[in-house]
Amino acid sequence: MGKVYLVGAGPGDVELLTVKAVRVITSAKVILYDRLVNESILELAPKDCKLVYVGKSDGKHTLPQEEINALLVKFASLYPVVVRLKGGDPFIFGRGAEEALYLSERGIEFEVVPGVSSxxxxxxxxxxxxxxxxxxxxxxxxxxxxxxxxxxxxxxxxxxxxxxxxxxxxxxxxxxxxxxxxxxxxxxxxxxxxxxxxxxxxxxxxxxxxxxxxxxxxxxxxxxxxxxxxxxxxxxxxRGLLANLRELTQKQKGVLHG
Amino acid sequence: MLPILILLILSFAWSTEKLYVVQRERSSLAVVQNGKLVKTVENLGNLNHATLKFRGRFAYIISRDGILSKIDTGTDSLVKKAKVGKSGIGFTFCGAKVAVANYEPDTVVLLSEDLDVEKEIKTASRNVGIKSWKGLLVFSLMDRDSVWMVNCSSGKVIKRVEKVGNMPFDALLSEGRYIVGFFKERGVGILDLEGFRYKKVNFKEGGREITFKIPHFGLWGVWKDTAYIPSVGSREIKVVNLKSFSYLGSIKLPGLPVFVAVSPEGKYLAVNYSGDKENYLSLVDRERGKVIRTSELGKRIMHFRFSPDGRFIYLSSYYENLLKKVRVPDLSVVGKVRVATPSGVFLYKGGN
Structure with a gap:
């Protein structure tokens, strides 16, 4: 049985990923990810990693929570490293704890990787x-x-x-x-x-x-x-001299995808 | 030669009107005359959503943090400042007095025109919708669902109307009627100030009652008996008759409207937007109820004002740090003045 990592992807800027999140993502065999995640984070995943979109937006569920839970269990039986990637932090309005409980009840090992919250x-x-x-x-x-x-x-x-x-x-x-x-x-x-x-x-x-x-x-x-x-x-x-976004825009244009 | 000619045209484009432009991030008022920034009046408090009114040769402005300032428009210098509360944005003139409705503390304050506090009326509520009518001060008590009337001279409360509706938030004075809107209720309340009669009404369309969310009254355009209400949550202006409260229809717009103004002669409406059209201004043929032109005129248009002759619109373009003068009806920009972070635009027409 594999291990499930409940990973916080942060609010959007890729550089706000934690070091641990990067380590886990780069070694993942399957990633189940949400709508809010900056999709360029997925570029960090290995080439053979399976990417599964299970995103939910306000009021619109792509997959019901029960199906996501079931998928986590299924993938844990198939792959050694399963990443459940969630926007922000998995335990802050992310239903991460529900998934953790579900895994816990079924004896599946899991780890929480907190993310930078929005x-x-x-x-x-x-x-x-x-x-x-x-x-x-x-x-x-x-x-x-x-x-x-x-x-x-x-x-x-x-x-x-x-x-x-x-x-x-x-x-x-x-x-x-x-x-x-x-x-x-x-x-x-x-x-x-x-x-x-x-x-x-x-x-x-x-x-x-x-x-x-x-x-x-x-x-x-x-x-x-x-x-x-x-x-x-x-x-x-x-806001006048706040450089966060200026640097981000430059990276977007050059370094990040360049 | 051409640049000089353009400069000449631009400077002629500004008339002698005097504009006071709120610079809310600087706690100051920029004074613009003849196409130039001529002065800045500073240290006026927190000017987010500040209200400015003219009385004779003086301008009065209240800050969000309760500082009422009096400015001499002759010299554009500060005459006096008075701290009238911790939070409040509404004031009016009543007889020879200035009356301020505070959110905090729970008072309505009467001051002399020289800003000496004369009376504080304890209301046990946040106070809104302060208006004056024939020597009476009328205001609404948000937390007590009441409207009070005060004699301006004596400062005495002469009438209280209770249970007017759930949380009044703003009011409009129209031909002897105090019209009040509510936070937690649709429809409006009408207090007939002549007969002290109060009733609640909903707008009607063909005899059938219709309800819609009502934005605060400062955003409405009013022409005689007709109100042009920027719709809440849809891209249109709702047109209603304020006497019969009949719903006359709507005017379709390209964006979500914020503020509607009627030109002085009543020929046009102008409207600005929030969201995806925040850089645009539309001009509407009022009688036909049709948008005749929509132009990108700034970077987040915060506020605007028609010139007294209706030939121009002055608008504040926030992210460009510009006050612009725009010709009506072609909406071409005929003048620009650099004003840092401009918001509310107020026009001084001389002693009144």
Missing amino acids: FYAVPAYAGISITFRKLSSSFAVVTGHEATGKEKSIDWKAFKDIDTVVVLMGVRNRSFICRELISAGRDPSEPVAFIERGTTPSQRVIISNLREVATSPPQVNPPAVMVIGKVVELHHQL
């Missing part, structure tokens, strides 16, 4: 530090996916006094989320940032505020990380 890396590439002395000493990360779902498991009132709120997968429900946060008592003029396709050369930042998003939401295309809090204003001060 919740802090994407804001960082936009010049937004989610903590900042005197501005933000607390932050919360929440999925916006369940916002109007059947479960209604999110108590938005709990986010009233958190300095910075980061919402992942919140684009579709952005207006609802902002209304709930205002309703919870947050300042309607508090700034909100959306960072589309963060850490990639096509990253785009949209700055608004809670009131505006609640009533007249700007167009935002997923995937995007949503940040609410005073730290959003750091974007204006830092």
Whole structure:
């Protein structure tokens, strides 16, 4: 029986892969990968490695989770190194723990390779530090996916006094989320940032505020990380000389594919 | 010779209108006159979504962090600053006073025109939609679902309308009616200020009620009884009659609209966009309800304003760091002034 590696692929920039993730990917015999993964990461895989797309986007499942679980077990019986590659970190809104439980119940050895999560890396590439002395000493990360779902498991009132709120997968429900946060008592003029396709050369930042998003939401295309809090204003001060994306674009043009 | 000629044409293209352009990342106002940046008024606080209004020869601007500033438009110098709260973006003039609606603290503040605080009205709510009408101050209490009326001279609350709707967020004054919109409810509330009667209405189409999301009123274009509402989430302007609240139809657009403005003579609407068309501005024939031209005029057009004669539009092109003057109706650029990170554009027409 082979070993399954649950690997975090990071938010997009290939160079944000961990050293361990690179080692595992370069020795993989099969990789099951998600939609959010930067596909150039797959170029690191050996030539004979089997690549299986099992991507899920917000609300659209290419493969049901049960089938992905079953595939992991099947491939573990066929190959020594199976990589389950997930965007960001496998244990942060990635259902990685569900897959780990499934493998564990069937006695299949697995290892978790944490990835750089988009919740802090994407804001960082936009010049937004989610903590900042005197501005933000607390932050919360929440999925916006369940916002109007059947479960209604999110108590938005709990986010009233958190300095910075980061919402992942919140684009579709952005207006609802902002209304709930205002309703919870947050300042309607508090700034909100959306960072589309963060850490990639096509990253785009949209700055608004809670009131505006609640009533007249700007167009935002997923995937995007949503940040609410005073730290959003750091974007204006830092973006001028922030070199992350400039270097990334140059590499994209030259070194990475050159 | 040709460059000199172009320069001459461009400088003639600017009239004597004076523009105040918010530079929100610099906490400053850029003053543009005759096609030149003539002055910058600095240290005005956090100017994200700042509101600027003129009163006589003075401009008043409130920052997001509660700093109200008074600027002399003759010298473009700061006359006075007053800290009126921690957070608030709405203010109005009422009689000889300036009234500010705060989010935080939970107050409405009355000041003299010289920005001396005269009265603070405790509301136990975040306050929005502050308007003045015939010596009355009218505003909405977000957290108490109420509308209050205050006598501007005495500062006394003279009327409270309770249970107006779920979380009022903004209001519009139209012919003696205070029209209020809600965060958590469709439709609008109408307070008849003459008779103090209040009712809630939904827009109607052929007798049938229709509901749609209402963006804040500052984004609407209004011409007489007709409102042109940038649609939330679709590429169109919704046209409604504000008297009958009948839905008159929609105007199809190439992008998701942000802000609609009506030209001073009512001939055109201009509209900017978010998302994939954020660099574009469209001009609409108002009567025909048709887009007549859409042009790429900047890099993220943040705001714009018609000139008083309707012949030009001034727009802020954020990522180009430019204020541009555009001719109507061909939307050709006839002038440019370098203004760093421009957003809101306000036009001073002289003493009023």
